[in-house]
Amino acid sequence: KAGVTQTPRYLIKTRGQQVTLSCSPISGHRSVSWYQQTPGQGLQFLFEYFSETQRNKGNFPGRFSGRQFSNSRSEMNVSTLELGDSALYLCASNQGPGANVLTFGAGSRLTVL
Amino acid sequence: AQSVTQLGSHVSVSEGALVLLRCNYSSSVPPYLFWYVQYPNQGLQLLLKYTSAATLVKGINGFEAEFKKSETSFHLTKPSAHMSDAAEYFCAVSDQNAGNMLTFGGGTRLMVKP
Numbered sequence: 769k770a771g772v773t774q775t776p777r778y779l780i781k782t783r784g785q786q787v788t789l790s791c792s793p794i795s796g797h798r799s800v801s802w803y804q805q806t807p808g809q810g811l812q813f814l815f816e817y818f819s820e821t822q823r824n825k826g827n828f829p830g831r832f833s834g835r836q837f838s839n840s841r842s843e844m845n846v847s848t849l850e851l852g853d854s855a856l857y858l859c860a861s862n863q864g865p866g867a868n869v870l871t872f873g874a875g876s877r878l879t880v881l
Numbered sequence: 882a883q884s885v886t887q888l889g890s891h892v893s894v895s896e897g898a899l900v901l902l903r904c905n906y907s908s909s910v911p912p913y914l915f916w917y918v919q920y921p922n923q924g925l926q927l928l929l930k931y932t933s934a935a936t937l938v939k940g941i942n943g944f945e946a947e948f949k950k951s952e953t954s955f956h957l958t959k960p961s962a963h964m965s966d967a968a969e970y971f972c973a974v975s976d977q978n979a980g981n982m983l984t985f986g987g988g989t990r991l992m993v994k995p
Contacts, residue, residue, distance in 0.1 A: 772924070801981040811971065811985035824982045858924055865980040868913050868932060872924035 770795065772873035774859050780879045786847040789876045793840050793861030799823075800842040801870060802834060805856040814857075817842055818864055846878075854880045883908045883974050887986035895994045900959040902989045904946075904972030907953060914955045915973040915983065916946055925971065931955060942966070967993045 773792040781787050793800050802814040813826040817836035834844040840861075846853055856877050860870035888903040906912060913932050917925040929940025936948040946957045955972060969990045973983040 799981055810987050813982050813984070816981045818980075823980050826982070860925075860981070862981065868975065868981075869927055869930060870981055870983070872917075872926070874922070874924045
């Protein structure tokens with residue numbers, strides 16, 4: 769079965785712009801989590817959605833937001849981009865809370881110039 | 882708050898040698914522990930997980946890890962390294978009430994010399 773699909777895989781933006789990243793979970797998975805990966809800060813949890821509700825949120829500014837649709841697909845948005853937002857954004861899915869094993873997508877690599 | 886420390890950001894071994902990647906965690910409640918591997922330009926792939934069953938956990942590709950509560954460690958080992966094992970390895974922890982919120986270590990890049 770298809771894995772976790774993230775689009776776009778690569779994108780370049782300039783400071784001040786906004787970006788929307790998309791994640792399609794594995795069929796049947798209802799929980800989607802987002803992580804940011806940078807060389808300096810490593811892997812950091814952004815947020816988790818289950819049944820269209822945000823369950824947990826990491827320590828990121830309000831410029832980072834997300835949502836989940838009824839088909840479990842998720843989007844995250846970053847507004848007013850800063851150079852430090854350049855990162856690999858990883859999406860992961862599983863059946864729901866308590867399933868405890870995440871399947872990750874290949875990521876969306878964002879470069880902010 | 883949970884934290885994960887991976888000793889050694891880079892580890893180099895010869896092909897056929899033992900692989901030992903170290904992970905120590907701190908958690909106020911019994912944790913779930915994971916090892917993930919990341920190949921270049923790819924996402925994370927689960928190697929193995931500890932969820933309070935057997936303390937010695939076997940994973941894919943010949944890797945295993947032992948949960949030692951007294952040492953708060955979850956080191957990853959493989960008896961014989963293969964060139965294809967060259968990648969970055971991440972240890973992660975979550976507590977049983979944290980849903981899918983994982984706390985990751987800084988990662989260890991494994992290099993395998995021919």
